[in-house]
């Protein structure tokens with residue numbers, strides 16, 4: 001595909017803005033497109049892909065774009081666009097620019113240093129190497145630096161996975177069943193789903209397979225009282241509501257009214273009427289206290305560094321700082337403590353993040369168990385067997401992009417120990 005050379009100017013303009021890292025890349029891109037309504041769908045797609053390519057390859061590209069005569073930003077733009085749409089699809093370049101791209105094309109990237117090839121900031125590369133070892137870090141980084149496929153979740157209240165595959169095929173959109181979520185479908189291209197009847201009628205939602213699995217781990221049943229503590233725009237709330245077959249009561253808590261507002265149209269499409277969105281001020285809000293000890297299941301999809309979602313949000317690795325991870329860990333512990341108070345004895349909680357770092361995952365859970373003797377860990381192997389999810393795990397769920405083709409996710413299942421009968425307590 002040949003694109004008008006003018007879009008290189010647009011790409012450079014928005015790239016400069018994105019690389020200031022003052023806002024998430026998708027927000028900056030949406031704002032730019034809103035301000036430039038003349039750009040068509042094809043151009044917007046290419047600009048966005050070029051910007052994301054620069055974010056994914058920033059270490060390597062910055063090294064090669066610097067030093068030479070002329071603008072570094074222009075050369076970064078050329079590298080991003082060449083990566084996104086192919087070296088041969090770029091028209092209107094100077095001889096010097098063509099020569100620059102030809103030189104880059106010849107580079108064998110396997111010969112670069114591991115850190116440069118991983119395209120991660122130093123602190124993160126070091127953390128990953130300490131946690132996974134260098135060989136696995138390289139496999140992980142390679143996959144984190146590629147775009148994610150599009151995963152869909154079928155709303156079982158409205159359709160079966162087979163129905164949806166057939167209807168998508170008519171579009172024609174090829175979709176394959178995901179291996180771990182029985183309601184998931186994977187689409188390799190990025191079709192515009194928003195206008196499809198399947199989407200408008202609530203039969204499908206866009207959701208990474210890993211997120212679908214997290215919702216299933218909670219084991220919510222018909223008629224139960226369930227809380228989605230950090231519901232956000234409700235991706236997992238919708239999945240939980242369908243698992244509960246639209247019965248019982250499902251509270252969707254969040255501190256962000258804006259995010260919960262985004263849940264409303266999704267709820268309307270989904271056909272769910274058991275969901276009750278509640279804005280809370282913080283994890284100790286009185287609204288939560290009123291429900292203490294009464295809830296059967298709680299999902300804590302905690303705010304986190306988001307480092308498991310780099311395939312979709314490659315800017316996160318450059319925007320995130322080690323100090324923020326430390327602060328995040330404190331917040332996570334506080335939210336987990338607040339949410340745990342909701343559970344009745346014998347009730348279960350899933351603590352989950354989309355982070356790959358132990359500090360936000362195992363460490364938070366282990367500290368919680370040390371300070372909450374009335375809770376016990378339910379091994380993930382047991383939970384996966386109960387939910388018939390074909391994954392091999394030990395204590396925790398650890399989904400890894402290079403192994404499971406999902407975003408990076410962590411989950412642990414915690415149970416409030418069942419209360420002993422009064423007679424037994426007296427004997428002790």
Ligand SMILES: C[S@@+](CC[C@H](N)C(=O)[O-])C[C@H]1O[C@@H](n2cnc3c(N)ncnc32)[C@H](O)[C@@H]1O
Pocket residue numbers: 211229230231232233234235236237253254255256259280282283301302303304335
């Ligand atoms: C990982 S996101 C949730 C994503 C959502 N569960 C989904 O599946 O789409 C974390 C959410 O936690 C919310 N949050 C942050 N601090 C919180 C707190 N103290 N109590 C409850 N929610 C909080 C954020 O507003 C954010 O929406």
